[in-house]
Amino acid sequence: MTSAQPRLQMRETVSETLAAMENQQPVAIVVGAGPSGLATAACLKHLSIPYIILEREDCFASLWKKKYSYDRLHLHLAKQFCELPHISFPSTYPTYVPKTDFLHYLDEYVSHCQISPLYKRSVESAIYDGGSEKWDVKAMNLSSGEIEEYSGRFLVVATGETADAFVPDVERLNTFTGEVNVVSREMVLPAIASTKANVVVFENGKSHPFDTIVFATGFKRSTNKWLKGDDYLLNDNGIAKASFPNNWKGKKGLYCAGPARRGLYGAAMDAQNIANNIKMQLLM
Numbered sequence: 001m002t003s004a005q006p007r008l009q010m011r012e013t014v015s016e017t018l019a020a021m022e023n024q025q026p027v028a029i030v031v032g033a034g035p036s037g038l039a040t041a042a043c044l045k046h047l048s049i050p051y052i053i054l055e056r057e058d059c060f061a062s063l064w065k066k067k068y069s070y071d072r073l074h075l076h077l078a079k080q081f082c083e084l085p086h087i088s089f090p091s092t093y094p095t096y097v098p099k100t101d102f103l104h105y106l107d108e109y110v111s112h113c114q115i116s117p118l119y120k121r122s123v124e125s126a127i128y129d130g131g132s133e134k135w136d137v138k139a140m141n142l143s144s145g146e147i148e149e150y151s152g153r154f155l156v157v158a159t160g161e162t163a164d165a166f167v168p169d170v171e172r173l174n175t176f177t178g179e180v181n182v183v184s185r186e187m188v189l190p191a192i193a194s195t196k197a198n199v200v201v202f203e204n205g206k207s208h209p210f211d212t213i214v215f216a217t218g219f220k221r222s223t224n225k226w227l228k229g230d231d232y233l234l235n236d237n238g239i240a241k242a243s244f245p246n247n248w249k250g251k252k253g254l255y256c257a258g259p260a261r262r263g264l265y266g267a268a269m270d271a272q273n274i275a276n277n278i279k280m281q282l283l284m
């Protein structure tokens with residue numbers, strides 16, 4: 001079995017995580033510990049495939065725990081379409097699962113499947129090395145500021161569809177004295193020309209003072225900034241080129257989980273397909 005291992009600046013946490021994996025060397029690197037990354041990790045674990053999972057935030061499911069979800073949020077699809085592989089929702093859960101229950105489910109999922117993401121690791125580059133036939137991944141350790149290097153035969157991109165907030169180019173936005181927020185909906189105020197102090201100037205020449213600007217401009221994916229040599233799996237916007245359910249498999253051991261606009265149901269299917277395919281490759 002080809003091995004993957006961190007090579008530079010090994011911090012204790014990395015060593016501990018690897019040791020905790022029963023001294024096996026991970027062969028797969030999963031980037032992102034949202035539901036897609038967690039589902040992939042669970043499926044790899046289920047098939048006894050060693051892996052590591054890198055997450056730039058300090059928690060798993062950061063989108064749900066601290067970013068763009070509000071307290072009263074419920075899953076908008078019935079619960080049977082939102083379960084991750086191998087563990088069902090408790091039967092006591094309502095059809096449309098509230099956010100708090102979903103987070104409790106994810107906590108149990110991570111604990112039961114013994115998933116230990118390496119947190120505060122922001123992946124900066126991933127390049128396939130044709131010589132070693134491995135993916136070389138560089139991640140910034142956001143605690144120490146050091147760049148850590150990992151290599152693995154398989155790379156799973158699970159960085160989601162909402163990786164980075166998109167803030168439009170507005171003249172002198174940095175001088176706006178109020179608050180600037182981004183939410184996950186379409187643009188509603190397209191005609192801001194510039195700002196000055198707390199005053200917003202619109203393209204029609206009118207201006208008004210505001211305390212806050214909420215950009216409802218959605219998100220952009222940053223995968224193409226760090227994933228090099230992939231011109232077949234993801235498009236420039238980080239969305240799978242092939243349509244569901246054929247979206248998850250690239251070439252040279254590259255996979256993606258989640259970015260086919262099929263929500264948790266799609267993520268669960270991708271994760272199972274990826275783990276099964278990796279197992280098959282390892283047995284060949």
Ligand SMILES: Cc1cc2nc3c(=O)[nH]c(=O)nc-3n(C[C@H](O)[C@H](O)[C@H](O)COP(=O)(O)OP(=O)(O)OC[C@H]3O[C@@H](n4cnc5c(N)ncnc54)[C@H](O)[C@@H]3O)c2cc1C
Pocket residue numbers: 031032033034035036037054055056057060061062063064068069070073074075076077081082121122123124158159160161162163184226257258259262263264265267
């Ligand atoms: C408000 C809201 C409600 C939703 N409701 C539903 C629903 O009811 N049903 C449904 O099926 N879907 C729903 N979705 C869709 C949503 O896409 C999924 O729920 C799910 O969060 C997607 O999981 P993911 O793991 O693919 O992506 P994410 O949850 O976005 O996770 C990606 C992870 O990758 C990490 N990451 C990104 N870039 C890097 C990097 N360079 N290095 C390291 N880590 C990185 C991020 O920090 C993040 O933790 C909802 C989405 C939102 C925003």
